[in-house]
Amino acid sequence: MAFIHRELRHKLHLYARKGGKKSRRRQIERIEIFVEWCRRPAEQIGRRQVHEFFQAHDFAPTTARDYYYAICQLWTLLGREGKPPSPPFLGE
Template sequence: MNQELFYRLHQHARKGGKVARRRQVKRVEAFVRWCGRAPAQIGRRQVHEFYRAHAFAPTTARDYDSAIRLLWRTLGRAGEPPRPPNAAGGGPTS
């Protein structure tokens, strides 16, 4: 993972609720590893594929959604990443 991104995520984990933020950073890292590409090359398509490839429980999907949104903000992306399919108000339909 890109060193600057790694640094920014760990700065995020140092503030607020430590356990929850550390879990969130671990989810971001797991998502980036799953994608198998540089974080700057991850887009909406990879998020859709990630949710399709995993049968997450609603609470786990919500936690990954939060982590991916953190990644999006950290990378300075415009807009919002796709929502999990079982989230209210959005997500891919298959």
């Protein structure tokens, strides 16, 4: 995980310690997959990369929704304002 620095890794660890363990663990896996797919540090990921990620993958609607919620959590952990762009069919 070369693109996830120590501070973000620590925040992910703290996030995983609360709530449903399997759900949190899976959400962290999705965050890691997304960040690695972007091939850049998490702090440099923006709306464009989110759009490209959903365009590059042919996810089932529920899988896309799960990735969207994981990316929303990443946005929160990074201290970003607002929400990331949603997959086209979610219409959020």
